[in-house]
Amino acid sequence: MIYDYKLTTRTGDTLDLADYKGKVIMIVNTATGCGFTPQYAPIEEMYRKYHEKGFEVVDIPCNQFGGQAPGTDDEIHEFCVTKFDTTFPQMKKSDVNGENELPLYTYLKSQKGFEKFDDHPYKELLEKNFSMIDPNWRTNPDIKWNFTKFIIDREGNVAARFEPTADMEKVGECVEALL
Numbered sequence: 001m002i003y004d005y006k007l008t009t010r011t012g013d014t015l016d017l018a019d020y021k022g023k024v025i026m027i028v029n030t031a032t033g034c035g036f037t038p039q040y041a042p043i044e045e046m047y048r049k050y051h052e053k054g055f056e057v058v059d060i061p062c063n064q065f066g067g068q069a070p071g072t073d074d075e076i077h078e079f080c081v082t083k084f085d086t087t088f089p090q091m092k093k094s095d096v097n098g099e100n101e102l103p104l105y106t107y108l109k110s111q112k113g114f115e116k117f118d119d120h121p122y123k124e125l126l127e128k129n130f131s132m133i134d135p136n137w138r139t140n141p142d143i144k145w146n147f148t149k150f151i152i153d154r155e156g157n158v159a160a161r162f163e164p165t166a167d168m169e170k171v172g173e174c175v176e177a178l179l
Contacts, residue, residue: 002156005104007058008092010073015058015089017104022154023054024178026171027108029096030061031068031146032079035122039147040084042168046175047088053179054154057088062096065145069093096143105143108150112161113141120165153178 002025003018017025026046031037047057061076063069069076073092080086096105116138117123126145130137137144147164151174159178162171 002104002107002152002158005102005107007060007094007102007104010077010090010092012092015091017058020056020152021156023056024050024154024175025056025058025152026175027058027060027104027150027152029105029143029146029148030059030080031063031065032061032076033068033070034066034146036145036147036164037068039164039168040080040086042172044084044086044088046172047086050175050179051088055175055179059086059088059090060096060102061090061093062143062146063093064095064097064143068146096148108158108161109141109143111158112150114138114144114163115161117144117163117165118167123165126165151175151178 003021005017007015009015026043028043030040043057047055061069076093077090080090095101117126130144145164149162149171150158151160153159160174
């Protein structure tokens with residue numbers, strides 16, 4: 001269950017997901033130098049709009065995709081605050097795939113695997129690149145790129161997985177419906 005996991009914040013504190021029982025949570029792997037980085041703005045907008053109603057964002061910077069999250073945890077945080085005025089909690093930079101992946105991501109991927117990329121200007125490029133690397137990329141549950149979002153309902157269930165190509169309006173509608 002989602003509430004069994006703990007994360008390390010960028011400042012070294014422990015975030016116990018059990019503290020978020022009864023809330024709707026978005027868990028997202030992020031990067032500061034990605035074509036999807038502007039998604040910080042609608043994520044922050046959702047956080048401000050719905051936080052009082054029980055919505056939390058767990059931002060996990062990850063440098064596994066194109067090296068697009070360089071820098072220290074403090075440098076990443078400074079970028080997000082300066083560029084996007086983010087106020088939601090930011091975790092320590094971590095892996096979301098592979099032998100060093102956070103156990104939380106092992107769980108999330110077991111609950112909601114990859115389905116497809118939505119129509120988006122980057123869809124064709126992403127699919128082409130993944131096809132060259134791994135012919136079976138469509139069938140494994142791995143995180144494919146930065147800004148993959150998992151939405152957790154108030155009971156702690158993984159309600160949805162949105163790839164970075166998903167329309168942020170649809171993500172917001174999902175969150176709103178669960179609140």
